[in-house]
Amino acid sequence: MIRQLFQYKGGVKLPEHKQQSTRLPIQKAALPQRLTLPLQQHIGTPSTPIVEVGDSVLKGQMIAKAASLISAPVHAPTSGRVIEIGEYAIPHPSGLKAPCIVIETDGNDAWCDHRKPVGDCHDYSPDQIRDYIRNAGVVGLGGAGFPSFLKLTLGNDRVVETLILNGAECEPYITCDDILMRERPLEIIKGLMIMKHALVAKNCVIGIEDNKPEAAAALRGAIKELAVEVEVIEVPTRYPTGGEKQLIKILTGKEIPPKALPIEKRVVVHNVGTAAAVYRAICLGEPLISRITTVTGALKKPANYEIPFGISAAELLAQAGVEESSVERIIHGGPMMGFSLNSVEIPLIKTSNCLLVTDKKTVPLLDKQQAHACIRCGSCADVCPINLLPQQLYWHSRAKDFDKVQDYNLFDCIECGCCDYVCPSQIPLVQYFRFAKTSIWQAEQEKKQAELAKERHQFRQLRIEREKAEKKARHKAKAAKVAANNSENSDKKQAIEDAMARVKAKKQQAAEASPEKPESGGNT
Amino acid sequence: MQLNTPSSPHIHSGDQLSQLMQRVLWALLPAITLYVVFFGWGIIVNILIAVLAALTFEAIALRLRKRPLGSNLGDFSAVLTAVLLALALPPLAPWWLLVVAVFFAIVFAKHLYGGLGFNPFNPAMIGYVVVLISFPREVTTWLPPEAISGESISFVGALSATLTGTLANGINPDAISMATPLDHLKTQLTQNHVISEIIHDNTIFGQLAGSGWEWINLAFLVGGCWLIYKKVIHWHIPVAMLASLALIAGVFWLIDSERYASPLFHLLSGGAMLGAFFIATDPVTASTTNRGRILFGIGIGILVYIIRSWGGYPEGVAFAVLLMNMLAPTLDYYTQPRVFGRGRNS
Known part of the structure; x- marks a missing residue:
């Protein structure tokens, strides 16, 4: 069946450089002594460790479970012992640290038995x-x-x-x-x-x-x-x-x-x-405990390696024969969307598809010179696969006009880098777009926080008022109680007075009955 | 190990601004060559003076604005502006005319607005219009082709005429200068002559349009097509401009071919081809969306015809381009392309 193919607008033809790493068959990376397994090797919530330091683990054993629906468990890539659960640098453009489980391998590579x-x-x-x-x-x-x-x-x-x-x-x-x-x-x-x-x-x-x-x-x-x-x-x-x-x-x-x-x-x-x-x-x-990773660029034998997760980039590069002295930069991923590592002491994870080693000679990545002014030539718009107008996005990002930049659909940008690649003025367009996106996110975050603070403040006001009202009510109730007590007392008084009055009346009656006995008789 | 960590993408096509500008200059070469063949060395003197002036003003402006000289002077943008201006002004024009035009183009139209990329109006056309309005006589004094005047203009002669006002052999260029075919046609038409009568036996008219001019315009067309092929410019503006000019000229020509010149005459006269491929396509001042470019081109084509036929000037490319420059930002805003996965209006 001949299928009709469609076309998306834009895109670029790039030099491929793919032959060099397909000459050799898949190489199996040797097991290193330590594997550092980040709890987050996926999009979503980081997984939760279910092992403790000192535990022995077997190959394929789950060591961290999915923490939510959008999460993925982590398994031990080989057998060994958990020696640490702590923060290590992970493959991320920021170079930030994140929780990892560190396994000391025992070399037996023994599978767990509940496969x-x-x-x-x-x-x-x-x-x-x-x-x-x-x-x-x-x-x-x-x-x-x-x-x-x-x-x-x-x-x-x-x-x-x-x-x-x-x-x-x-x-x-x-x-x-x-x-x-x-x-x-x-x-x-x-x-x-x-x-x-x-x-x-x-x-x-x-x-x-x-x-x-x-x-x-x-x-x-x-x-x-x-x-x-x-x-x-x-x-x-x-x-x-x-x-x-x-x-x-x-x-x-x-x-x-x-x-x-x-x-x-x-x-x-x-x-x-x-x-x-x-x-x-x-x-x-077999759970997901290894993958194929391309190691290519400025090294003698570029090849694809089957790596256990958690192996450090340094270890893999050493196994691939990379001489550190000549390395200029190491890119995790491809040259268009990958990020450069600031240290080789990071573990490779489920998403590590390539390590591209560059030096000044064999892999001269054409470094951008100082950016010139944008002349709005529109080459960027021609190659944008999303059909955006990068020149307008750039103009408004530069001016920090973040409303306008969203008018031009900034958030549809997939950061593929095509615009950057063709820009004759060599402007780092994608960087501007990332900057605009993060600025907008930050502003939204701040707005949210401000709203939260406002809410909290309003809640506090409410609480204070409520407490005041409650206090008032309590006082009122107390006062009422006191009043009630008072009125009880007055009843007694009344009773006494009544009794007194009755006594008086009786005395009077008695006095009236015997006038000859004057009242003063009491004085006698 | 200290690693270099710039952000993605890590590779670049190697395209450079200066290369883009140089390609445009190369594309002008066939027309310049024919210009020399038909009209002598005057144009070369024009170009030299304009380029020298442009680089000087550019350097001064950059210095005053505290911008790096090397990379900006080397981007060839000032050179291109100068060459376009030199082509727009008559050969053997006095040197100061060129210098004034270049001064307004580089200093006023470009640097006062923030330099390359920030100017709303085409600098070369601003420079041209300033001298056209200020010195109409100098700007409208053109030489006829050498074959007609019988006077061959050598490099030294042209240089002398430009600097001193007389050719090396003592002849005043005014003595041999004539109106351009467009100008001549316009004046004659206003005196109620009909076209067949005006063109008949007048050597300044060639087979298609103005003698000499027709070939130079065709050379601009060839250079322009090469630029489109090389993806330096997009086809939209020149095609839209020339098509609308041809269409509107064709309608009037069909109505009355004795009062309105043929579409071919319009396309191959004056600055139509230069304007369509080299001036209207200046990306800084043109619309940058494809639909915007088409509207931009159509607008210029129509304005050129209106100014040529009913305006006060024989040629209208400069005014048409400047008028449409004003509209470019609005065109851009309202002609955004449909974004992938979105409807036209979302």
């Missing part, structure tokens, strides 16, 4: 499959790390027409998906079939950029071998085709609105690596 491989996923309901995937800690391996079971959940009355596997891998240098598709196509297709079952999806499509013919051929071979109905579609190589919404547009012609989920348009997209992880979780009972 429950599922024979045929069709013997289980989609709900059960989702639970397995959730408990296996599977998150999107394409980059964002969104818990996968959520993207395998159908909402009310939702139907999935097309389940897309994303094998586009449009960022230069990165080849972890490419090599996985070449070497483990069966895992991917089997995983895809499990996902299809979980979503009750009608069609399955795999989108691959046409610069990966080997990967496409391998997948086609696997599809034939398994005799399943999956379409492998080669899409034009163009950045950012691997963006979820861009790929959906190309394959289906549908545009997913900003803030909307693809499932609202009956489409779900998963990364090819995620499909393989799902296969391992369901068919082998």
Whole structure:
């Protein structure tokens, strides 16, 4: 079947640099002595540790559980002992520290014994499959790390027409998906079939950029071998085709609105690596404890490594033979959207798809010179895949006109970096947009806090008034009580007086009855 | 290990502003060459004086504004403004005319507004209009093609005429200068002559439009197409401008071809091609959305025709461009493209 492909506007053709890291097969990274496992390796709430310092753990054992719906558990990548639960630097542009579980490996790599491989996923309901995937800690391996079971959940009355596997891998240098598709196509297709079952999806499509013919051929071979109905579609190589919404547009012609989920348009997209992880979780009972990471750039043997999570970047780079002296920078992720590490002493996690090592000679990343003035040439608008007007966004971001910048849909920007890449004035546009976004978020946060403070103040006022009123009421009640007491007393007085009066009256009567006995008789 | 940590993206296409400007200059080369072929070396002297003046004023303005000289002088934007002005003004014009025009273009139209990227009006056209209004005689005195005047203008001759007012052989350029074809046509039409009569046997008219001019305009067209091919400019403005000019000229020409010149004449005369590909497309002062660019181009095309046919000046490109410059910000705001995944109005 020949499928009509669609096009999204914009995008750029980038130098690929992909051959260098696909020459060698997947290398298995040697187990280091320590693994540092951040509690948050996904989008959502950090997981909660369920082990304590000193505990022995086995490979595949859950060491931190999901803390909420949008969260993912963490498993021990190998056997060993928990030696610390503390704060370590994590792979994040900020270089901030976050809670991690540190495991000292024992070298036995002994599996825990409660693995429950599922024979045929069709013997289980989609709900059960989702639970397995959730408990296996599977998150999107394409980059964002969104818990996968959520993207395998159908909402009310939702139907999935097309389940897309994303094998586009449009960022230069990165080849972890490419090599996985070449070497483990069966895992991917089997995983895809499990996902299809979980979503009750009608069609399955795999989108691959046409610069990966080997990967496409391998997948086609696997599809034939398994005799399943999956379409492998080669899409034009163009950045950012691997963006979820861009790929959906190309394959289906549908545009997913900003803030909307693809499932609202009956489409779900998963990364090819995620499909393989799902296969391992369901068919082998292996939770997500390792992934393929590309180590490429300025080193002698660029290759893809299967890494246990928690291995430090320094360790992996050393294993890959990187000479630290020549390194200029190390990028976590690709050159377009990745971030540069400020230290190699960070653990690699579920979303670590690539380490790009650069030096001044072999990987000269064209450093921007001093930015010139924007001449509004519009090259940025031509390449923006979202069809924004970066030149206007820049103008208003620079002027800190944050209302206007939202008029031009700043928050639809996906920070793909295309505008930056082509800008002849070499203006760091994406940085300006990030600045504008954070400023707006901050302002909103402050507004919220101000509102909260106002609320608190009002509540305090209310409380004071209420207390005053209560006090008043209490006083009133007391006064009433006193008054009541008083009136009781006066009753007694009255009774006494009455009695006295009666006595008096009696005396008088007696006196009247015997006048000869004058009253003064008493004086006698 | 000390690592360098700039933010993404970490790569760049290598495109540079100066390269963009240089490409525009290269695209002018065919027309300049033909200019020399038809009209002699005057244009080269014009360009040299204008460029020299532009760089001087640019350097002074940058120094006064405490901006780095090197990177800004090297961006070729002042050079481009100067060359465009030199092309807009008549060859053999006195040197001070060029200097005044360049002064207003660089200092007033550009730096007083904040420098490159901040000027609302096309600097070259501001410079041109200032001298057009202040010194109408000097600006409207054009040489006919050498083939017509029989006078070949050498480089030294042109330099001498520009600096001293007389050609090297002592001839005053005024003696051989003539009105441009557009000017001539306009004056004759106002005297109730009909077009066939005006053009008939007049050597300043060539096969398509003005003699010599028609080829120079075609050379601008070629250069402009190369710029579109190289993605230095977008097609929208030139196509919209030329199409609207041709369309409106065509309608009037069909109504009365004796009183209104043909669309081809309009397209290949005066500054139509230079304006369409090199002046209206100045990105700083033009609209930057695609729909905005089309409206911007249409506006210029219509205004050019109106000014040429019924206005006080034989040529209207400069005024048309400046008028539409005023409208550009509004056009931009109301012609934002549909954002991915959003409806037209959300």
